[in-house]
Amino acid sequence: MNQTIELLHTRRSVRAADIIEPGPNEQELDAILKAGLRVPDHGKCFPWRILVLGKEAQRTLGEVLATRFATLHPDANEKQIAFERARPSRAPTLLCIVNTLNPEKPHIPEYEQHLSAGALCQNILVATHALGYVGQWLTEWPAYDEAVKMHLDIAPEDRIAGFMYIGSVDTPPMDRARPEWDEIVHKKP
Numbered sequence: 326m327n328q329t330i331e332l333l334h335t336r337r338s339v340r341a342a343d344i345i346e347p348g349p350n351e352q353e354l355d356a357i358l359k360a361g362l363r364v365p366d367h368g369k370c371f372p373w374r375i376l377v378l379g380k381e382a383q384r385t386l387g388e389v390l391a392t393r394f395a396t397l398h399p400d401a402n403e404k405q406i407a408f409e410r411a412r413p414s415r416a417p418t419l420l421c422i423v424n425t426l427n428p429e430k431p432h433i434p435e436y437e438q439h440l441s442a443g444a445l446c447q448n449i450l451v452a453t454h455a456l457g458y459v460g461q462w463l464t465e466w467p468a469y470d471e472a473v474k475m476h477l478d479i480a481p482e483d484r485i486a487g488f489m490y491i492g493s494v495d496t497p498p499m500d501r502a503r504p505e506w507d508e509i510v511h512k513k514p
Contacts, residue, residue, distance in 0.1 A: 332455055337498045339459040341415040341490035348417025348492040353456050357491070360452035364444035370427035372438035373445050373486065375420055376477060383413040389476045390467055412467070416460075416490035421477060422446050424484040442486040453491050459498065460491040 349357060358375060366372070378386060391410035395401055413419055424442035426435055446462050453460040467473045468485035479485065 344416035344492040361449040368433040418491040420489040
């Protein structure tokens with residue numbers, strides 16, 4: 326079977342909590358990001374930004390998440406707050422993908438610009454897998470929180486398409502249940 330098809334057939338998300346060191350080095354990460362940018366983009370809108378959050382940025386984001394979570398949930402216990410503080414550091418590499426609609430191209434449907442951001446996330450996952458790493462694309466509550474966006478210098482009108490956790494795993498992931506072919510694929514003669 327073709328190597329690319331085999332790669333796509335074996336790509337599997339791994340829970341961020343199960344991702345360990347090492348993460349990709351700078352050259353590998355650049356290759357992953359370059360592959361990420363090779364997505365469909367009607368009208369060359371470039372409706373995305375990629376924030377690469379290093380260890381210090383992960384730590385400060387964790388402090389923001391802990392404080393924000395405690396504010397939103399005054400009854401939260403220390404274990405819950407500690408979890409939020411550690412959330413951005415669950416994997417060696419953390420990316421934040423920002424969907425930035427292009428106001429200079431109003432003739433390009435917003436929906437297509439959102440799809441392009443999703444395609445970028447998928448390409449990042451596939452490129453991560455191709456280099457022998459694992460990843461998980463998550464949103465969770467921080468992606469929808471205005472204080473988190475403000476901390477990351479994301480404009481109010483922009484969206485976080487996802488946080489991409491990348492690293493290694495000590496046990497190969499098991500495949501998960503997939504949809505029944507006949508329930509999804511409908512061939513019309």
